[in-house]
Amino acid sequence: MTDSELIAAEISRLEAEQTYWEGMRRNASWALADLPPDEGMYTNNAREELKALLANAIYHLQQIAQELNRLQREREEKALKVQSDQMGRTFG
Numbered sequence: 001m002t003d004s005e006l007i008a009a010e011i012s013r014l015e016a017e018q019t020y021w022e023g024m025r026r027n028a029s030w031a032l033a034d035l036p037p038d039e040g041m042y043t044n045n046a047r048e049e050l051k052a053l054l055a056n057a058i059y060h061l062q063q064i065a066q067e068l069n070r071l072q073r074e075r076e077e078k079a080l081k082v083q084s085d086q087m088g089r090t091f092g
Contacts (some may be wrong), residue, residue: 008077011068018064025057 001009033052 003078007071007078010069011075014064014068014071018061018068019062021057021064025036025054025061028054041082 028050032047032054035044035047035050038044038047
């Protein structure tokens with residue numbers, strides 16, 4: 001596989017992960033919104049579990065976004081280098 005093919009494969013994998021974590025975030029948000037308001041002094045374990053799931057999904061989405069940005073920059077840099085190399089051969 002070429003560098004660009006490896007980058008494209010990694011981007012595809014990350015986009016699939018992103019879809020998964022977006023679904024987890026959305027489902028946790030909806031479930032959290034559907035819970036009745038807290039009553040009493042006791043911890044609502046279901047609410048705390050959903051909040052933890054939501055935080056985990058957001059964390060993963062942030063990590064994926066950073067990695068996708070890095071890969072996109074790498075892809076652009078490689079494309080510019082290839083273009084520069086081709087122009088050098090044409091005019092050199």
